[in-house]
Structures are given as C-alpha cells and as structure tokens.
Amino acid sequence: MYFILERINSPADLTQLSISEMEQLAGELRRLIVDTVAENGGHLASSLGAVELTLALYKVFRLPQDKVVWDVGHQAYAHKILTGRRERFATLRRKDGITGFPRRAESVYDVFGVGHASTSVSVALGLAAARDICGRGEHVIAVIGDGAMTGGEVFEALNHAGELKKNVIVVLNDNGMSIDGHSGALSDYLSRLRITPEYIRAKHELEGLIKHIPHIGETVYKTASLIKEGVKSAIVPGGLFEELGFRYIGPVDGHNIKLLTEVFDEVRQLDGPILVHVRTKKGKGYIPAEIEPEKFHGVGPFEVSSGQVKKKAAPPSYTQVFSDTLRELARENRDIVAITAAMPSGTGLKAFGEEFPERFFDVGIAEEHAVTLAGGLAAGGVRPVVAIYSTFMQRAYDQIFHDICLQNLPVLLCLDRAGLVGEDGATHHGVFDLSYLRNLPNLTIMAPKDENELRQMLAAAFSYNSPVAIRYPRGAGLGVELQKELQPMERGKAERMAVPEVDAAAAPVTIFAVGSQVDSARQAAVRLKNEGIDAAVVNMRFIKPLDIDTIASVVNNPATKLIVTAEENVLAGGFGSGVLEAIADMGANVPVLRFGIGDEFVPNGTQKEEREYCGLLPEQMAEKIAARYKKAVEK
Numbered sequence: 125m126y127f128i129l130e131r132i133n134s135p136a137d138l139t140q141l142s143i144s145e146m147e148q149l150a151g152e153l154r155r156l157i158v159d160t161v162a163e164n165g166g167h168l169a170s171s172l173g174a175v176e177l178t179l180a181l182y183k184v185f186r187l188p189q190d191k192v193v194w195d196v197g198h199q200a201y202a203h204k205i206l207t208g209r210r211e212r213f214a215t216l217r218r219k220d221g222i223t224g225f226p227r228r229a230e231s232v233y234d235v236f237g238v239g240h241a242s243t244s245v246s247v248a249l250g251l252a253a254a255r256d257i258c259g260r261g262e263h264v265i266a267v268i269g270d271g272a273m274t275g276g277e278v279f280e281a282l283n284h285a286g287e288l289k290k291n292v293i294v295v296l297n298d299n300g301m302s303i304d305g306h307s308g309a310l311s312d313y314l315s316r317l318r319i320t321p322e323y324i325r326a327k328h329e330l331e332g333l334i335k336h337i338p339h340i341g342e343t344v345y346k347t348a349s350l351i352k353e354g355v356k357s358a359i360v361p362g363g364l365f366e367e368l369g370f371r372y373i374g375p376v377d378g379h380n381i382k383l384l385t386e387v388f389d390e391v392r393q394l395d396g397p398i399l400v401h402v403r404t405k406k407g408k409g410y411i412p413a414e415i416e417p418e419k420f421h422g423v424g425p426f427e428v429s430s431g432q433v434k435k436k437a438a439p440p441s442y443t444q445v446f447s448d449t450l451r452e453l454a455r456e457n458r459d460i461v462a463i464t465a466a467m468p469s470g471t472g473l474k475a476f477g478e479e480f481p482e483r484f485f486d487v488g489i490a491e492e493h494a495v496t497l498a499g500g501l502a503a504g505g506v507r508p509v510v511a512i513y514s515t516f517m518q519r520a521y522d523q524i525f526h527d528i529c530l531q532n533l534p535v536l537l538c539l540d541r542a543g544l545v546g547e548d549g550a551t552h553h554g555v556f557d558l559s560y561l562r563n564l565p566n567l568t569i570m571a572p573k574d575e576n577e578l579r580q581m582l583a584a585a586f587s588y589n590s591p592v593a594i595r596y597p598r599g600a601g602l603g604v605e606l607q608k609e610l611q612p613m614e615r616g617k618a619e620r621m622a623v624p625e626v627d628a629a630a631a632p633v634t635i636f637a638v639g640s641q642v643d644s645a646r647q648a649a650v651r652l653k654n655e656g657i658d659a660a661v662v663n664m665r666f667i668k669p670l671d672i673d674t675i676a677s678v679v680n681n682p683a684t685k686l687i688v689t690a691e692e693n694v695l696a697g698g699f700g701s702g703v704l705e706a707i708a709d710m711g712a713n714v715p716v717l718r719f720g721i722g723d724e725f726v727p728n729g730t731q732k733e734e735r736e737y738c739g740l741l742p743e744q745m746a747e748k749i750a751a752r753y754k755k756a757v758e759k
C-alpha cells in the first residue's frame with residue numbers, strides 16, 4: 125500500500141504535506157521505484173539518490189509554471205511518479221509505455237527532453253532568457269549531477285550565465301560519482317568543498333562582524349545564516365562557481381527534506397545565478413544499490429530481496445568480445461592505448477584499465493575531448509582506441525572530422541550500441557553513425573556480422589594506419605565460435621555468404637547487408653528459398669570503402685532482377701544510400717529495395733520490438749522482398 129503516494133497526483137498535492145509525511149512519501153516512492161525497476165530494468169541508483177531532492181524542489185517551487193530541467197534524466201523517476209504518471213509507471217521503458225527519461229511529448233512537467241548528459245544549464249539559461257523576453261517571472265532550475273558536470277557544455281553555459289546574470293538556479297546533485305566511480309579533478313574539487321575547522325572559525329568571525337553592523341546587521345545575519353553555507357563562498361578561496369558569477373550555497377545534505385525545503389525557500393527569494401550544492405548518496409535506501417551503485421546505475425530485471433540480476437544464459441556480448449580482444453592485442457602491441465568517456469564498464473574498457481592503467485584514460489563525460497585527445501596521442505606516436513556508444517559519439521562529430529580524419533591519424537573509433545538499443549529508446553539508439561561517418565574522407569568504416577568478425581576487424585584496424593571506425597550492436601553476439609587466430613582483413617573486401625541451395629551467380633535477388641542485418645538477411649534468404657525465390661547474401665563488412673567490384677559484379681549479372689540493402693541505421697545517407705550512389709555512378713538501372721530505419725525517432729521497446737517496428741525482422745524482410753521481386757519480374 126502507498127498511503128501517501130496514492131493521494132499525490134501532481135506536485136501541488138505536496139504543499140499540504142508535513143515534513144514527516146514527506147519523509148514517509150520518500151519511502152513509498154523508493155518502494156515503487158525499486159519494485160518497478162526490478163521488473164522492467166532501468167536507472168535505479170541515480171533515481172533513488174534524488175528522491176528527497178525531487179520532493180523538496182516540488183514542494184517549494186510551483187510547477188508547472190516554475191521549470192525544473194533534469195540533466196540526463198536518468199534520475200527522474202520520482203519526478204515522473206509525482207507528475208501524474210504513478211499509474212503508468214509500471215509501463216516504464218516498455219513498448220507503448222512511458223520513457224525512461226523526461227520527454228516533452230509525455231508531460232507538461234517534462235520541460236525538456238533529455239538522455240544525453242550536460243545540457244541542463246544551457247536549457248535552463250535559454251528558458252530564463254525567454255522568460256525575461258516574454259516578461260514572465262517563473263523560476264528556472266537545472267538539476268545536474270557531478271558526473272554530468274564534467275561535460276564541457278556545462279562550462280560553456282556557466283560562463284554565459286555568469287555574464288547574463290539571469291535568475292537561474294543550478295542544483296548540483298553531487299553523489300561523488302559518475303557511472304563508474306569518481307569523475308575527475310572536478311569531483312576532487314567538489315569533495316573539498318566541505319566544512320573545515322578553519323571555515324567554521326572564519327564563519328563565526330564573519331557572522332560576529334555582520335551582527336555588529338548597526339541597524340541592518342541582524343537582518344543580514346539572518347539571511348546569511350539561512351543560506352549559511354553561502355557565507356562560505358566568501359571565505360573559501362577559489363570558489364570556482366563564485367568566480368563564474370554564481371552565488372554558491374552548500375554543501376547541503378540532499379536527504380534531509382526539512383533542510384532542503386528551507387534552503388530552496390530561501391533561494392527562491394534571491395536574484396541572479398545561484399548554485400546549490402547538494403550531497404546525495406547514489407542508491408540511497410536500497411542496500412544492494414548503496415553497496416554497488418555502479419551495478420544498479422542501469423540494471424536489468426532483478427530479485428528485490430537479494431539484488432540478484434536475473435540473467436538469461438547468452439553468448440558473450442559484443443562489448444565483452446571487444447574488451448577481451450583489445451587486451452589480447454594490447455599485450456602484443458604496447459602502443460595501444462584506450463580512452464573512454466565515463467563509461468569504462470559499459471564499453472568493456474574497465475578490464476583494460478585494470479590491466480594497463482598507464483595506457484588507459486577515462487576523460488569523464490567529454491566525448492569531444494576524448495576524440496581530440498586520441499588525435500593528440502596518435503600524433504604523438506601511439507595507437508589510441510576510443511570506445512564510445514554510437515549515440516554519444518554524435519557529440520564528437522567535428523573532432524572526428526577536424527582532429528582525426530583531416531589529420532589522417534590512425535585512431536580507432538569503436539562505436540558500441542550501434543543500431544537499435546532497446547528500452548532506453550529514442551535518445552540512445554545508435555542509428556545515425558553510418559550516415560554521419562560515411563561522408564568523411566580517409567575514414568574506414570566496418571561493421572561485423574558476428575562477434576568473431578568483430579575480433580578480426582579489431583586486429584585488421586591496427587594494420588591500416590589510418591582512421592578507422594567499427595560499429596557493433598548492443599547485446600549478445602550470435603554465439604559463433606571465436607577463432608583464436610587473429611587474421612588481418614583486406615580493406616574494402618566484402619564476403620559472400622553461403623545460403624543453402626542458392627547459387628549466388630544465378631540468383632535473381634542479392635542482399636547486400638551490414639552488421640546485425642547480415643544474419644537477418646541470411647534468415648530472410650532461407651525463407652525466400654522456401655518460397656522458390658533464390659536470394660544471395662553478401663556481407664559487405666566495409667561501409668567505406670564500399671566493395672564496388674562486388675556490387676558491380678551483381679549489377680552487371682544478367683540474372684539480377686532485384687538488389688536489396690539492409691542496415692540497422694537510418695536510410696537517409698546510410699549504407700543503402702552508398703550502394704544506390706555506386707549503382708547510379710555505374711550508370712546502371714536496377715531495382716533496389718532498402719531496409720533500414722525510416723525518417724522518424726524509434727520509440728522504446730525491446731530490441732526485437734523495435735526491429736519489428738522498423739520492419740527489420742527476417743520474416744518481414746522476406747515478405748517485402750518477395751513482393752518487390754514479383755513486381756520486378758512482372759515488368
């Protein structure tokens with residue numbers, strides 16, 4: 125039973141609650157969050173850490189007029205539940221359900237859609253500037269974690285906010301960690317912002333001085349003591365935020381609802397840019413998540429009583445194979461260094477860091493810096509590997525162009541979670557990389573058909589001595605045998621796949637496929653064979669350079685009636701577009717059917733549901749190919 129939560133349908137309902145009822149409500153929210161994530165998977169530890177903070181903010185400020193902008197949005201489950209989505213919370217991250225992140229189309233309280241880090245201060249500043257232009261008076265609050273604070277965009281926004289001097293509140297939710305532990309020098313700086321004996325002595329002296337100012341002394345002192353940690357900023361040297369033009373208040377215990385509401389009540393009345401530094405505990409209130417906050421950052425379904433994750437037996441993931449193979453290669457080649465942008469576990473580089481600590485860099489949520497750092501490392505004579513999820517690599521596009529490809533440096537970009545990623549949904553799909561990379565000169569782009577081919581491609585990449593990108597999917601491999609021997613792969617050479625009882629040279633249909641779609645294409649070809657249509661399958665391996673000879677041999681084969689392309693990328697500008705360009709350049713006129721992702725953002729579901737939504741399942745492909753083939757031969 126949720127005695128209090130059941131009565132809360134919007135933040136306005138919080139205004140009636142006493143502090144002790146709010147504390148009880150915090151417990152009920154935690155229970156609902158834990159029980160739901162245990163079923164659906166999701167971002168648990170961050171959301172648990174932000175429960176009291178959310179409650180205090182939503183009690184003090186007047187939503188939806190006042191605007192709370194969440195950074196990343198993975199800590200916003202309490203926000204979702206308190207803003208009219210309690211009933212629908214069971215559908216979290218599911219097909220047709222609510223998303224795991226704030227999303228403008230979902231609720232008026234979701235002020236800004238999010239999923240990628242470090243945007244909240246820029247958004248809040250934009251909202252504040254718009255408010256002033258329109259002559260309104262609402263409060264604008266950005267809530268950002270110490271991990272997200274490592275993203276450069278935040279400092280661009282702080283710099284600008286300090287200049288504009290708008291009324292904007294930044295709440296720094298500092299739990300001392302990003303996903304995997306500590307988040308760099310900034311984290312060290314934040315942890316030093318604590319009450320030291322010198323500070324307390326200095327504060328007393330200052331308070332004494334203020335109190336004795338005639339007439340106004342008592343009033344000034346009252347304000348100063350209500351925002352008492354704010355006084356510190358006048359005393360503690362090097363107040364980074366103060367230097368940037370923010371009034372710094374904190375650190376405040378982020379699990380003390382009474383204190384938080386007092387501080388926010390006070391802050392509401394202040395003008396100018398304000399930064400409230402709140403200390404929280406990641407995973408707060410659920411012991412397994414408090415003990416292992418990394419594991420419960422983003423977690424699959426688990427047993428509530430034990431915290432045991434419900435794992436199905438599966439072949440090793442692409443990430444695991446990448447991790448193992450890179451270390452294998454790095455044992456032989458001492459020049460190999462690896463870079464992650466705050467995702468050592470997610471990208472599989474954690475083990476690399478443990479084995480080769482001096483050759484490993486975790487740069488924080490700083491994808492741009494990660495790529496340019498790699499450029500510098502390569503120019504300095506070593507072989508950097510940058511592993512970043514496809515969706516987050518979007519941040520570093522100019523760096524890939526300017527600092528890697530234009531310099532023609534041998535940097536290996538490993539784009540994990542390429543394609544449809546499942547429950548995290550639209551913000552996290554890695555479906556644009558082939559389009560945004562394919563147009564860059566000097567870059568080789570590969571996509572493995574299975575986990576063994578990923579091994580071979582990694583080995584091959586180091587033999588090319590120029591920029592290389594390898595993109596591979598989220599989740600388990602196909603379960604193929606992993607060949608011990610790592611063989612170099614000829615750059616730009618496709619591989620013909622055997623389809624039972626199909627003679628590729630005589631097949632009227634040829635499917636050119638890349639990455640995860642190679643296996644789907646093969647399965648589709650088997651189905652087509654059962655319907656009496658022979659379809660050959662080519663694993664292109666290289667999106668760039670395309671194997672023009674192989675494409676030409678199919679185009680020029682009189683048996684060819686239909687060419688099919690298949691990729692887990694948007695159709696616009698992707699691999700299929702490349703094949704169309706090649707065919708057009710040959711002056712040929714062959715019917716082409718393309719499979720990929722259409723011109724829309726794919727909503728959340730399981731990976732399979734998303735593939736089905738996009739028509740990428742083998743049975744869907746077979747049906748569509750058969751129909752198009754019949755049309756082609758009727759002509």
Ligand SMILES: Cc1ncc(C[n+]2csc(CCOP(=O)(O)OP(=O)(O)O)c2C)c(N)n1
Nearest residue numbers: 170239240241269270271272301302303466
């Ligand atoms: C641009 C970008 N890079 C990487 C990520 C992956 N990511 C999600 S949350 C997170 C850590 C955020 O840490 P923090 O802001 O301190 O929040 P916490 O999880 O500790 O509550 C990372 C690296 C992301 N969402 N966006």
